[in-house]
Amino acid sequence: xxxxxxxxxxxxxxxxxxxxxxxxxxxxxxxxxxxxxxxxxxxxxxxxxxxxxxxxxxxxxxxxxxxxxxxxxxxxxxxxxxxxxxxxxxxxxxxxxxxxxxxxxxxxxxxxxxxxxxxxxxxxxxxxxxxxxxxxxxxxxxxxxxxxxxxxxxxxxxxxxxxxxxxxxxxxxxxxxxxxxxxxxxxxxxxxxxxxxxxxxxxxxxxxxxxxxxxxxxxxxxxxxxxxxxxxxxxxxxxxxxxxxxxxxxxxxxxxxxxxxxxxxxxxxxxxxxxxxxxxxxxxxxxxxxxxxxxxxxxxxxxxxxxxxxxxxxxxxxxxxxxxxxxxxxxxxxxxxxxxxxxxxxxxxxxxxxxxxxxxxxxxxxxxxxxxxxxxxxxxxx
Amino acid sequence: xxxxxxxxxxxxxxxxxxxxxxxxxxxxxxxxxxxxxxxxxxxxxxxxxxxxxxxxxxxxxxxxxxxxxxxxxxxxxxxxxxxxxxxxxxxxxxxxxxxxxx
Numbered sequence: 001x002x003x004x005x006x007x008x009x010x011x012x013x014x015x016x017x018x019x020x021x022x023x024x025x026x027x028x029x030x031x032x033x034x035x036x037x038x039x040x041x042x043x044x045x046x047x048x049x050x051x052x053x054x055x056x057x058x059x060x061x062x063x064x065x066x067x068x069x070x071x072x073x074x075x076x077x078x079x080x081x082x083x084x085x086x087x088x089x090x091x092x093x094x095x096x097x098x099x100x101x102x103x104x105x106x107x108x109x110x111x112x113x114x115x116x117x118x119x120x121x122x123x124x125x126x127x128x129x130x131x132x133x134x135x136x137x138x139x140x141x142x143x144x145x146x147x148x149x150x151x152x153x154x155x156x157x158x159x160x161x162x163x164x165x166x167x168x169x170x171x172x173x174x175x176x177x178x179x180x181x182x183x184x185x186x187x188x189x190x191x192x193x194x195x196x197x198x199x200x201x202x203x204x205x206x207x208x209x210x211x212x213x214x215x216x217x218x219x220x221x222x223x224x225x226x227x228x229x230x231x232x233x234x235x236x237x238x239x240x241x242x243x244x245x246x247x248x249x250x251x252x253x254x255x256x257x258x259x260x261x262x263x264x265x266x267x268x269x270x271x272x273x274x275x276x277x278x279x280x281x282x283x284x285x286x287x288x289x290x291x292x293x294x295x296x297x298x299x300x301x302x303x304x305x306x307x308x309x310x311x312x313x314x315x316x317x318x319x320x321x322x323x324x325x326x327x328x329x330x331x332x333x334x335x336x337x338x339x340x341x342x343x344x345x346x347x348x349x350x351x352x353x354x355x356x357x358x359x360x361x362x363x364x365x366x367x368x369x370x371x372x373x374x375x376x377x378x379x380x381x382x
Numbered sequence: 383x384x385x386x387x388x389x390x391x392x393x394x395x396x397x398x399x400x401x402x403x404x405x406x407x408x409x410x411x412x413x414x415x416x417x418x419x420x421x422x423x424x425x426x427x428x429x430x431x432x433x434x435x436x437x438x439x440x441x442x443x444x445x446x447x448x449x450x451x452x453x454x455x456x457x458x459x460x461x462x463x464x465x466x467x468x469x470x471x472x473x474x475x476x477x478x479x480x481x482x483x484x
Binding site for chain 1: 422464
């Protein structure tokens with residue numbers, strides 16, 4: 001039976017495509033090489049790089065999203081470039097320079113639209129994922145931040161200067177835009193929970209966060225941890241934290257504080273504070289291992305050579321180590337057994353076992369920053 | 383034992399860093415990589431404004447180095463004084479205005 005199956009499989013391959021030409025994408029990923037404008041295609045299972053894709057422009061602070069079939073990546077460059085990369089062919093298949101200065105993007109739940117968030121001119125532009133033709137321009141008077149996809153072919157984003165969140169619904173014939181005021185002063189980033197229900201905005205201009213319940217027809221701002229830093233001396237913020245990669249650990253959220261060397265714990269239902277953990281520096285990313293048992297935290301300049309690991313049951317730091325100069329990003333394998341870490345000034349991506357903390361591999365990369373595994377294709381908000 | 387040392391070293395290094403003058407290439411790297419977190423790797427702006435020479439030309443070296451050292455209260459621009467010497471801030475201001483360190 002086994003022999004028959006193998007013969008059949010071989011016969012099928014012979015008549016369709018050659019096995020050696022197939023590059024399956026489920027365990028692949030892309031590493032942004034920020035200074036050289038290139039991407040490194042990597043293989044999680046092999047813990048190795050496959051090839052380099054060049055010609056993507058200014059990739060400082062670049063991010064990317066994946067098509068639902070995990071074949072294409074849409075890369076959002078700082079120079080306003082939107083580049084479509086075919087991972088299977090390892091080449092650029094489309095590129096538009098859609099603004100002068102961009103900051104991230106999102107893909108709609110059905111994979112048909114790609115949205116880009118812009119600083120200059122401020123606003124969000126929406127493109128056809130197949131052709132990269134612009135289908136909608138949503139200008140704002142402000143820099144836009146925290147752009148995410150939401151269920152129902154919606155995009156949600158927030159205005160840094162105006163403290164408003166806009167919801168763009170593209171499910172109908174014409175777009176519907178809902179504007180929510182009073183989000184707070186200088187929102188710097190936002191996240192959406194994996195179920196697509198809560199949109200949480202971090203504030204730079206004041207302490208606290210603002211949540212919106214997207215299941216409401218007309219969401220109202222819900223203040224979370226107002227004045228969490230009251231009475232404490234604010235420390236200079238040399239790098240804004242990121243909320244993407246926020247951590248949900250069991251029933252709680254874990255979020256980086258701003259101007260304080262702490263992560264904050266919030267009950268996922270009541271949005272009340274449940275604790276704080278003092279950290280080594282100003283947290284940049286607080287990322288949950290996919291099972292929620294650990295949170296890995298990296299820090300802003302000049303303390304950006306260190307990672308701390310927090311146990312989410314005890315809320316205590318259980319491990320601390322120094323991967324090297326300028327740890328910029330972390331990405332867990334989809335089931336969390338390993339984590340990949342970019343160490344910019346060492347020119348390395350390092351792979352660690354998340355239980356033993358043993359270093360398993362080092363991969364050469366040019367000034368690596370963001371690491372993006374293809375499993376993001378199937379997660380809301382990523 | 384190793385871990386203990388790892389924790390102690392940065393505490394010693396930071397004050398030393400603040401007092402000393404850094405080599406020019408390190409300062410330029412700091413401008414693009416770390417100022418670049420907000421102002422963009424090419425300094426043409428991000429969450430923070432464009433700081434290329436033509437955009438900061440209304441500053442003189444002295445005022446611009448004060449902005450670097452003390453930040454701009456009420457904005458996201460932090461004071462860098464805890465991390466760098468006045469001499470280095472002046473060099474950075476020169477670099478921002480002239481595009482090179484002389």
